[in-house]
Amino acid sequence: MADLATLPKDWVVTSGQFTRKGHTEIYPAVDPTKPENSLKGKTVVVTGASRGIGAKSIAPAFAKAGAKAIVLVATNATKLASIEEELKKINPDLETLALGADISSAEQVTKAWSEINARYPKVHVLVNNAGVECSKSDKMMHEQDPDIFFKNFVSDL
Numbered sequence: 001m002a003d004l005a006t007l008p009k010d011w012v013v014t015s016g017q018f019t020r021k022g023h024t025e026i027y028p029a030v031d032p033t034k035p036e037n038s039l040k041g042k043t044v045v046v047t048g049a050s051r052g053i054g055a056k057s058i059a060p061a062f063a064k065a066g067a068k069a070i071v072l073v074a075t076n077a078t079k080l081a082s083i084e085e086e087l088k089k090i091n092p093d094l095e096t097l098a099l100g101a102d103i104s105s106a107e108q109v110t111k112a113w114s115e116i117n118a119r120y121p122k123v124h125v126l127v128n129n130a131g132v133e134c135s136k137s138d139k140m141m142h143e144q145d146p147d148i149f150f151k152n153f154v155s156d157l
């Protein structure tokens with residue numbers, strides 16, 4: 001097997017890339033601060049919003065784009081309070097709703113959705129990002145914890 005340490009830093013991205021160009025920085029077509037990408041008046045639901053890309057990238061991008069409201073979902077709602085604060089620093093007019101729900105449970109998803117609908121009858125965007133990033137460890141796929149793999153399978157797939 002190839003020595004992974006000798007591969008270029010962006011190998012994981014470029015080896016499976018199906019577009020001509022890969023981006024590592026925000027470019028105009030996806031820049032949330034551009035007026036043409038404005039989400040003024042829109043309601044967005046982001047699952048997996050307490051840490052990782054949900055908290056650090058996805059929800060802040062919607063806040064920058066001027067969304068009216070962002071609903072943040074994670075297993076434990078208490079972890080979401082600091083994320084709400086960060087988002088309001090980006091967009092002081094933003095409404096937020098933090099909900100604790102395990103999205104691998106149909107019962108909890110139904111309950112969360114009815115709470116969302118009670119406040120926001122129309123949701124414009126759902127980013128179903130919740131899941132656990134297995135590849136942060138240096139283990140190969142076959143060495144990963146099967147329980148975590150299956151948790152991802154039943155949550156966001």
Ligand SMILES: NC(=O)c1ccc[n+]([C@@H]2O[C@H](COP(=O)([O-])OP(=O)(O)OC[C@H]3O[C@@H](n4cnc5c(N)ncnc54)[C@H](OP(=O)(O)O)[C@@H]3O)[C@@H](O)[C@H]2O)c1
Nearest residue numbers: 048049050051052053074075076102103104130131132133
């Ligand atoms: N990071 C990357 O480069 C990358 C690349 C490709 C794909 N992804 C995928 O993107 C997703 C997020 O990755 P990440 O790196 O941001 O992961 P992360 O740092 O592990 O964060 C996962 C988020 O999902 C929540 N979560 C996990 N299971 C949940 C469940 N059953 N119900 C509700 N919330 C749940 C976690 O909060 P609680 O623990 O509080 O529930 C947390 O907010 C994952 O599905 C991952 O496979 C990530």
